[in-house]
Amino acid sequence: MFEIQPMNAETYRQQTRRSTLVIALIFLALAMVLSTMAVALFGTPGGDNLRFNIGGVFAAVLVMAALMRKVFWTQAWMAPAVYSWQLKRSLMSVTNVMHHVTAAVEAGDPSAMKLLRFYHLGLSQMHQLDGNSSDHGQLRREMEQHEARMQALGINPDQNRLDPAWLEAVKQART
Template sequence: MTLTDIDKVRYRRRLNHVFIGSGLALAALSLLFSQLLIALFPDPSGSHFHWNALGVLVAAAIVGMGLSHYRHHSYLTEVLYVWELKRSLNKITRKMRKIEAAAKLGNINALQALQFSYAGSRQLWLLDDNIIIMDELAVKQAELDVLAEKFNVTLDIADYEESMLSEF
């Protein structure tokens, strides 16, 4: 994955539209399917919990399939990019201890993965206005720069590939 600059305002507006639209669709479809199931299969005891639960599950599946189907629509470009960025960063985070240990030993793939992680996290946090721990990230970036200089490695986020994580 390559990092791409995106318009923060447009991203936030479209993300809100996707969340609100998904929530409204989930609520409406849940009610529709639940009421339909209750009407088709009434329970004499008056308990319709299982039909309500099934209605919510069916609605969630339909909303999920709809999002999956339209994920490459131009309206969702920024939203999809951020979802993919979060997925990529999560893959690195799951292996962070091993990556950090290898980076201290001069492993180039580990250094590249950390560079991508820090740059991606910085972009993500700026997009989401989550700048609380940005100072901590700057410290980690400075430590990474020292390691890169120590091992004479030039770090470029464009050189990062997810396949680099397979060795950790």
């Protein structure tokens, strides 16, 4: 179950820029070392070693993927990037069934209403963290209308957690 956490947007952007730079530098170093090693081991002096250079870069991609999942993912310096990845993934899981969600919200389904509220809150936070204010006015109006409807129906508008059961309930209601 994913939960929206309060986060300072400026600190978030600073930390994600730093983690991105660290990852990029590690990848560049790995690609250079592995390409050099591949050419030294398998290449021919003065020959065409492009395929070994490309092989070294490909090996660096594989090593970086493993490092990301096994080592870096759990590091404190990666926490903001991991959080935003999880938030975006959670939002995408709602977006994928949004046609079901909107129909169920119109029908007054409480699970769908909670799901849409989580989506609004998560999307608002993502806009804030990314510094994207272009669609924020429209989103704010939709959020306020939906929140008022939830309160009128006696549903708590504080929906900071994505309950996977809500997704399943919305999918099942429309099948």
